[in-house]
Amino acid sequence: MKKVAFYTLGCKLNFSETSTISRLFQERGYQKVAFEDTPDIYVINTCSVTDNADKKCRKVVKEALKHSPEAFITIVGCYAQLKPQEIAEIPGVHAVLGAAEKFRLVDMLDGFVKPKKAQVYASAISEANTFHTAYSFGDRTRTFLKVQDGCDYSCTFCTIPLARGKSRSNSIAEVIKAAEEIAQTEVKEVVLTGVNLGDFGIQAGLGRQENFYELVQELDKIAGINRFRISSIEPNLLTDDIIRFVASSQKFMPHFHIPLQSGSNKILKLMRRRYLREVYASRVQTIKSLMPHCCIGVDVIVGFPGETEEDFLETYNFLNELEVSYLHVFPYSERDNTRAISLPGAVPQKERNLRADMLRILSEKKKRLFYEQNVNTQATVLFEADIQNGLMEGFTENYVRVVAKYDPLLVNETKHVRLTRLNEKGLMEVEEAFLEVLQH
Structure with a gap:
């Protein structure tokens, strides 16, 4: 029985997919073991959101070889789709699989015989056009349930559509089936995940069939699951109907993570986001009017090309006045094959870091205030x-x-x-x- 270990970089969606791939191995008779437990095979699921994906991937490969020098090392995930040839050059890597291939890796690499040269199986992203059900299990108290994949948006800073393909979803019936499977376990909380979660409902080859509001209503009826969380949802897709439903539900938790990216309308337009700051503020106001105790997390990018000191202060002041609970702050980083990389007005890296530090300090203040509001409750x-x-x-x-x-x-x-x-x-x-x- 060959032993296999897994390592996941990136988001909740990646965790759900790694867990599902691990079950495919176990169904074929492989033994899942810890990273340090001298496995015969490593599967490393990569991310492309941060600018040091290459560095992180190389480090994990290096550590894997320390624990098991003879192991067969496979790389999958977003970075594998974007830069397969680059990854294939990393010493110790034996196979690289893209978005359309990763769920077939046990079949494609069965036997895991080391090749003389790293094998690359990465089709054009247009081939990643089917939806694969995935959820994490056995790794954490909560489960990450994937209900949507891909993205049809064209934000100028983002490579995710290039790494995951067009927006596509499971059907509500299939999501319910997966959730009912989870309900048979000891899991108490399910976190709904996707690349663009609020865009749920587009089925490959069929177009839009359902929507996210319909999904949450059906999930709320499932017995055996105490809690549901919505992981991250675009402000333009977070409708009043969804907010009101969460406010009235006993199972959907009062917690939203809503990407903002910038509090400057000028920068939002340069980013090609599908809303303005006024829409964002309205969503927060609606949430807090219905659920004063609700937790609201925010994604922010600082140092985007063209962002002046005045633009940044507009973002800072907007967030400072907004009733949100914490921030996830990212200094802008250049990405190949994105529109933003050719925009004028590049912000020096030192300035990007300073702005990020300012917002992280603000985040700590926001989080502490939110926690203090919950004392004695x-x-x-x-x-x-x-x-x-x-x-x-x-x-x-x-x-x-x-x-x-x-x-x-x-x-x-x-x-x-x-x-x-x-x-x-x-x-x-x-x-x-x-x-x-x-x-x-």
Whole structure:
């Protein structure tokens, strides 16, 4: 029995796909093992969002060879689709599979005999035109369920359409089937993932058949799953109907992650985003009017070509005044085959980093304020299995990270708690006496 290990770089969608590929191996008699457990085969699932995809890929390959010098190393994922020949030149890599091939790798490489030269199986991205159901399982307390793939948008900074192809989705019936499979396990929370999640409903070769609002309504009816989260959704696709439904649902958590990218309309237009800042502010206002306790996360890019100091301050002030909970901040990085790379007004890297640091400091302030607003309230926490220094952590419905004294009875359980104070690490503590009453 050959042993296989996996490593995932990037997003929740990648995690769902890695987990599904691992199950394909196990169904064929391979044994899944830890990265450091001298496997015969490594499968590394790559990302292309950050500018150091090459560096990260090389480092993971190097570490793999330290643990198992004779292992067969396969690279899949977005970076593999964009730069297959470049990856094939990395010492130790034996096979590179693109977007249309990655779910067939067990068949394509069965036997995993090392070639004299790295094999590249990467079709044109137009060949990635089918939807593959995927969800993570056994790796975390929650499951990432892929319901959509690809993107039809043309943001000037983004390579994802080149790496994943056109927008396509599972049918609602197939999503329900996968969710019901998950419901038969011990999983308590399902996170819906996709490249452009709000664009759910386009089926390959059939066009738009359904929509995301219809999907969440059907998922809400499934027995056996306590929680659903919406991972990331474009502001122009986050409709009032969806917001109102989440506000009324007992299963969909009051937590949205909504990419903004810039608070300057000038920059949003240069990015070819499909909304202006006024739309974004309206979405936040609607959410908070219906769910004052709702957590709202934001993606922001700083240092985009043409972004002046005035443009950046417009973004900073917009976010400072907006009632959001945390920021994911990315300094702009050049990408081959994107329109942005040829735009004038490049911002020096040092300035990009300074602007990113300013927004990260703002994010910490926003997050702390949001956490403080939850002190002395009651919440439901899903406790996780990661135990460190006698402590365990979990998340409330509205995504406040909670820490508590380890109790084996709490692992993968949802419990009502009273939130008491923030500790020195910025995590929320719970009232121990209250927790002990629940347990004993």
